[in-house]
Amino acid sequence: MEKILKRLIGENTTCDFKEFLERKQYKSWLKSVSAFANGIGGSLFFGVNDDGEVVGLKDAKSDTEFISDKIKNIIDPIPDFELKSIQTENGKTVLELHIPSGSMTPYYFVNSGSRIAFIRIGDESVIASSGQLSSLVLKSRNVTYDSLPTEYTLKDMTFEKLAKTYEKQTNLSFKEKLLRSFSLVTDKGFLTNAGVLFADQCPFRHSSLYCTRWSGIHKDDAKDSREYQGNLLTLLNAGEQFVDLHNLKGWIKLSNRRLNTPDYSSRAVFEALVNAFIHRDYSELGSEVHIDIYDDRLVIYSPGGMFDGSLIQDRNLDDVSSKRRNPILADVFSQLNFMEKRGSGLRKICNESAKLPGFSRAKEPRFRSQATSFYTELLNNNYKKHINDPVNDPVNDPVNDPVRLQNLLQLDLITLLKEDPTITRPELCERLNVSLATIRRALAQLKNLKLIERVGSDKSGHWNVSNIIEKN
Template structure:
């Protein structure tokens, strides 16, 4: 193994020219950070400028490293030590795998300090970092922790209805415990609390803004649309998806076999990004929320918390990122509802959806960015600054005509209902009866021929009560009897 090759291949490594016995913190902080994160390697005998100077006594250095780790680290991390030789010089390579008993502390100067890796630096872990490490070391996740909330005090209407629709089966009472949404005593876990209709976890919110222009700079008009959503994660997902749809367009052009649709943003890619933002976010970050910011040329989604393993996504091959889930219980529920897959192929799928679109170009590939506390994904508007072709203009005009016709129809229906309402009021009918009559008119319109049975079925009434509705309609002079269709048949007249 060549030392420079190791430096080139390792995503996390530090180098030391010599072993600093009197200043063990200078290198043990990296041991702590590697064990608390995704692992890494320390190479002794290499300068900061990556000059290979070697060690005078590599065996002695390796023995001292082992002894210092045993006395200055708690718990003692698993390490792999190798003595390598290159160009007649010897080096010690200290490999530190990801630890399973986090947090790993450096003990010195009367303190216990856990370190984490940020970029190429090892820094002291903050309060939130320590909470995450403690959960990791106890083999627990945030969504698995039991809350103070009782299952019986919360409703799960949205979760039940969407689960039935997408999974094709009822969500049974026993499923709440087997899926990890409640414990055996009927108390909600954080996963259960996040999926309740009125979620008590207040940092579970979604802020959506459609900005005017290409940035957030103040101007005559800052935001075209602005929404804030709270509640069940299922509600947040559907609301976010709806917000994007309402603030984007779908162009289309005629083809020999029909028409080719050209959305601003591929629907599947958008859904995948919103799902990932809500499921994989860090809920330990109090006072934080997911943001969807739409501009003329792009859509940006922000979620609290970086990559779960501490890695930096822009430094990775996003086609080959292994699946590590910060909130596995929530992820499992969304997988059961077919909103995501277990394979961890989200990044690749998002890019693949873009590659298939008609207006896709290489500079429009989705971008992913993360740091220690945050994650962003940028989806580019495929139709931004793309000229509209002649046949597209015709298609757009056709759609405008269709929409205008629909508007006229709706307006006519509103006028008719208002006339019926006025006649009912003038006839002295009660408000309850007026509501029943206008509701039935909205169902039947002017053309439907109906009788007592139709009214009874629609309003879920008895025949006698349906008869009273017909009497009231006659009193308001809004129906006429239809001859030749059987006894007691009517239709509305406006």
């Protein structure tokens, strides 16, 4: 049993530990029941502390009855669930409450006149936003946003951009019947949301792209700022052109010549933009894809976190599933040979960046997600900090070492702790827009890597950041 729990510690999206059954504050665990049923399912283990250590329950039978009763009376609709009593080798009892993914979403926590639906983000159960509620309603109907029919018909729209792109990419002629084959038009002649997003006259205001080239490494003064609105192919082309405009060329001195090298891999940028347009949450009205270019990096922001509720910074890129929020959009881009079907986009971004001349592991792309956002960060391959400052040398700076720092959140934490060693955990939450649990986990990871240490108490102490890199 202990071995199983240790394995589950890393699977925070589908696992929750409770040291004991909270009877008065039952919302503390019922919200996870709602979140698991609304997501990909999961299990709560009662009698296990936060570290995965088995402490056991005093009266497992009574706890079982209480859990079952509260789920039936508080969660609406009642989800499927299974309660299992587990005896450990040392005689302690643990209760596993397993909740599979539900088909009647959203599942609400109902109490005192309020109805709240929760979703799972990383290791937390959080209140679903209005956009996420809409997605849960669609899930219960077994439909996706991009498949919903609209009021627009083929008479209202044209698809010349899509037709030309298809013919160029496939060397095949584009015929109107493909619109139905691609699920862009229903049998009754109405465009789906996906159809509108590919139409030449796309009227969706949220189908837009904001591009900014900033001066320096922060959002201070903008050198160039442009806004684009239109169908997805238009936005994809506009994004490529904007990055190409600011994708400067450096050079590497070889024995007999100079080798030119761009700041960013054009193919990696293309893959990142395709990923942003395909996987973004279009139900979040008033949001759009952003490209922000700084001196040292390029960041692409897309509305909507990971579709399964996990955090990309906690995942191995090779193990990320190919679940898609917008399968029709993904299929059309696949038909255009703009992406592969097996969901290898993030890994390809890394592989294409690695092809740049002079590339080092310190320049590997980084990915970070939150409940309603996804960030792809490409590091400028030609950017150098102050050459005469060994602390700021990208080769020797632990902040830039991918062997030690595996995600963007860790990098942001290191930066903030260097700027203000007395910064508190709540302040870190506010600055980075993440939960306290996420901050605690990231700080623990940095401590284990011996990159930071806490000196003194939580109230009056400070953080020490190490400048030593330990190579694998």
